[in-house]
Amino acid sequence: MTRKLDLRTGRPVWYAYRAPSVPAGKLTRDIKTDVAIIGMGISGAMMAEALTEAGHSVVCIDRRGPLLGSTSATTALVQFEIDQPLSLLSRQIGKQKAERAWRRSRLAVMNIKARIDELGIRCNTQTKQSLYLAGDALDAAALRAEAEARRLAGIHATYLAPSALREKFGMERDGAILSHDNLALDPRKLTAGLFRKARERKARFYAPVEATAVKSSRNEVVVATADGPTITASHVVLATGYELVADLVPASGHKIISTWAIATRPQKQKLWPDEAFIWEASDPYLYMRATADGRVICGGEDEDFIDEARRDALIAGKSDRISQKLKRLLPQLDTTPEFAWAGSFGTTATGLPFIGKLPRHPRIHAVMGYGGNGITYSRIAAEIVSAAISGGIDCDADLFGFRR
The missing domain is CATH 3.30.9.10 (D-Amino Acid Oxidase, subunit A, domain 2)
Incomplete structure (x- = not known):
């Protein structure tokens, strides 16, 4: 289903520091949940924490395991400055939208700090x-x-x-x-801390589990896995990072470097x-x-x-x-x-990520936190997608949606 990439090579510096473990079990039978999250990096962790805080039941899967994708390769400069300078972005998408994007990015960094403090996560912030x-x-x-x-x-x-x-x-x-x-922080410790908070709220983690197909209907989404068991959910969140879900996610507007x-x-x-x-x-x-x-x-x-x-x-x-x-x-x-x-x-022409419901698949949400602001965009995604799943509308969803 995904385009498989070797997301990193070498030894990132974060392996010099011990991060808390994130236990994950084996998926041995068909299960049901409110939301299934595919991907257990920083985007999946922020989604799991936000959705369980909102009262949803959550299942997370990853074909490698928690924290084993590109999250460990980040240099974790958590900043609000978008890759595309405000003066240049204004020429691309208009002054009003560019200012909204920059202000939302700044708010996201503030919200990350506030959430870390509120949850008591130790990640060298x-x-x-x-x-x-x-x-x-x-x-x-x-x-x-x-x-x-x-x-x-x-x-x-x-x-x-x-x-x-x-x-x-x-x-x-x-x-x-x-x-x-x-913000400067340790991304592995933050990711592990968010997953552990979600687990305290009964989130279930399974890995290694490879999703082979995602089929949506009017009332539910079914995730097929390589070993046979299926996950049936009201919503699915694709937090697969730079491994695109080729048959679902639009191929234009972004690229991998x-x-x-x-x-x-x-x-x-x-x-x-x-x-x-x-x-x-x-x-x-x-x-x-x-x-x-x-x-x-x-x-x-x-x-x-x-x-x-x-x-x-x-x-x-x-x-x-x-x-x-x-x-x-x-x-x-x-x-x-x-x-x-x-x-x-991953990059886009504007430096802005793609976040939101997939075209023609309103129960499937994608979190593509492209650009140098990956962790910042993961927070924005958690806010936008959790609002949509809870029946609300985020006021800035149009800035990042696939139909923008």
Whole structure:
């Protein structure tokens, strides 16, 4: 049913830290539930927590197991800044819709933080500033215009001239935008914590279980599995990440690319001021953050192809290039990689995800959190889809739907 991908290769840095276990059983008989979620990564976890909180019975399955897909490959810069700058997105979809998308993204980050605090999930959450550096995609003048667009949309942003950037962060660039209240966290710990909360509310987890077909009718959806048992649900949520459900999800408007990342040894004393997220307006772009124990995670060098063998063969070379770029920007760091990995990554032309009911299948909902804001978009999806399943309408559903 899905296009199977090797979603990551190498050893992501998150395996240096222990995450709570998520027990999953064997599916040995036909079962029924209110909602069946296919996929047990961060999107599936946020959906399971939101739906069980709303009182729905939930079953989650995954063909690998919990936390074994692309979630572990994320660098987990949980920020509201959409890949497509507000000034550019406004030209693509109109100023009003672009501002709504940016404000909703900001609200989602706030809601993630509030939910983590409310549930008491320990995932090394830290509130961070974000520094967007001038590059070959947006120069200093374009960054000034971007900061003004955000200000007019009610999103606080400060433009830093080269002298201010040098004084505050010790970096030599033509300018930057400084923003606030983004999140650094451990994605495996967050995902496990959300699943465990859903399990406390009687959610059922089965893995490894491969869904082979999803058939919807007027009143229900039936999920067939490779080993025989079926799952009958009132609704199904496809949280399969970048492994598309080829016969259901529209193929246009999105694509899969390859990305690489490294992580250094812990070096807390050598980090930059405030350990702000850093990313640059360049193509290919570079982005970085620090972990709670002082490692530097740095990624980028994305390329527009999907061949996993070719992607994996480039890990060593891409790691060296990322390390060298990091050294040029922050020469005080030891940029030698202790961890290096590659992954598959989804993009859209606007940087906005696809979320909502599938065309002609109103009981099947897809969560395609594409772009560099995957965890942020997972939260938006949990809000939009849980509202739809509960009989409501999210006011921003039209921004992310398949018919937009």
